[in-house]
Amino acid sequence: MRLSPLLLALALGGACATAVAAPAPAPADWSTRERKQLVQYEVALAAPESRWLEVVMTVERPRGRRSDVALPAWIPGSYLVRDFARNLDGIEVTDLAGVSLPVERLDKQTWRIGHGGKGFRARYRVWADEPGVRTSVVDDSHATLNGAGLFLYLVGETARPAELRFTGMPANWTVHGALPQPSPGTLRASSYDVLVDSPLELGTPVVHAWDEGGTRIELVFSAPGGSNADPERLARELRPVVHAFAEAMGGLPTKRYVFLMLADEKSDGGLEHADSTLMRVSRDMFQDEAGYRRALHLASHEFFHLWNAKRLRDAALVPYDYSREDYSRLLWFHEGFTETVENQMLVRAGATGPEQFLQELATAWTAYLQKPGRNHVPLTQVSVEAWVKQYKPSPGHFSTTVSYYEKGHLVGVCLDLELRLRSRGKGSLVGVFRRLMASHGARGKGITFGDIVAAASAEAGSDVRDFFRRYVEGTDELPLPAQLTRMGVDVEIRAPSAGESSPLAARRKQGWTGIVFTDNAVRSVVPGSPAELAGLLPGDEVIAVAARRTRTGEEAAERLMDHAPGQSVEVALFRGGRLLQRTLTIAADPRKVFRFTASRTPEPAVRELRDAWLASSPR
Ligand SMILES: [Zn+2]
CATH class of the missing domain: 1.10.390.10 (Neutral Protease Domain 2)
Incomplete structure (x- = not known):
């Protein structure tokens, strides 16, 4: 048997650390006050291959004569009700001497414990078989744990510090994550928020x-x-x-x-x-x-x-309400602008060249302009709708909403350019974040829409409320191409068929149906397109084009493109089990493909602006 170097390192439980890294800071011991408040969790991994995690929650000094404990309905950062309680089984509560205490289930995720003011232990188990960044999984090779789905919280008392201990862990496993470990397998969190904000990886990873x-x-x-x-x-x-x-x-x-x-x-x-x-x-x-x-x-x-979403957090999400949807109007800022800065920092780091950056931006802009729902509702509303739209897609969303990641990112680029143009290069989007960190993040204060506008205006050196009114609270088309021209970037618009070297390929790209296919069915239909005029609907299973059988969406799309703009073609499809026939007239492709390139002859002042925007400063 041969092992790859990686497998070998894993087999040896190899953790390698470069010598220059500072050691993880050692946590101070709990103060007497903290110790009294402590909520302790013990997770038994005795049979990881069974997928069950046995959890014991101990509260030595509860408040009052009864306590409500609950499991979150969602995990911060992912705006979807996941009902983690669906994986919880068999809650039993005793006092610290092991005498049973009454437990009443109040709703899908909350239990009321009558402890009469005495310390209590709640025992339950959690089914952990969902690998993912928001969920938990355990098997005999590793465990990925997200606290929101594992740890009950004391309702109204999430500020209490927490200590977490693993037992029954395979001997060669180690625990990794942001929580400090005073001893291997024991971790500390200053509050429940911190506990569930610290995912853990257990196993034999490479470090x-x-x-x-x-x-x-x-x-x-x-x-x-x-x-x-x-x-x-x-x-x-x-x-x-x-x-x-x-x-x-x-x-x-x-x-x-x-x-x-x-x-x-x-x-x-x-x-x-x-x-x-x-x-x-x-x-x-x-x-x-x-x-x-x-x-x-x-x-x-x-x-x-x-920074963005964690230390700079929408004031509406402070503190998190784990019990239900926690609405934010700022997800375009938290997610979209994060994408903007993500791309820019890769340029700064030298990982993306300026040409590649502009090309990727052009690709994003081209794709965005093909989204019929991009200006249907303002981003502030798209943000609130995240709970029922972004994470619960439906074919109807195609023309009625837009991703706050996708549009938010482009609004972030436009705002960055607006600030640079207005301030003659003194301000930038990153500058907005630095300002907000100083005024809010560093002080633990939540931010509001008004705070963002104020920081952007300060960065611009003039009032930019109008920008937000038009592109965030309103639905005006984004001004990216015009801004790029002012930044010394050439904007080229071509037909999708242009640039094809083969005449046949170019000819086949001239037609357009307005159908977006999934594997074997119509996923969406562009409003006003030939497909919509022909009466095609999302979910239709296309089985033949021009009387010839097609087995996949890709094949159907290819057969449709055998026909030139203006030609009509018969399409056979199943809808709800019924065989239907539709006639579709191919149109000339109205879509535009953008290319952004640095202009060769900008004014010196414009060149300076552009170069500052696309500069790299690798270490
Ligand atoms: Zn994100």
């Missing part, structure tokens, strides 16, 4: 650590089942990105930050936390440069969240 201006940075790479990634390369590429952020933001506001990267069956994005992130990537995606690039984008995005 790379380094120092960034006095902050210990860790990359914890966990690949149960192996991966084609080189974690050392990931750490090497991440270093200048972390440095670029630190430089741009004036230092890191934490002594330790942990990138937890889980590589397994599929990519699942990342979730932000104050001092860490949990990312999930496909174990096989590192076969080419694109895989490393995706991982770097993901890490860059999550890292900026340590």
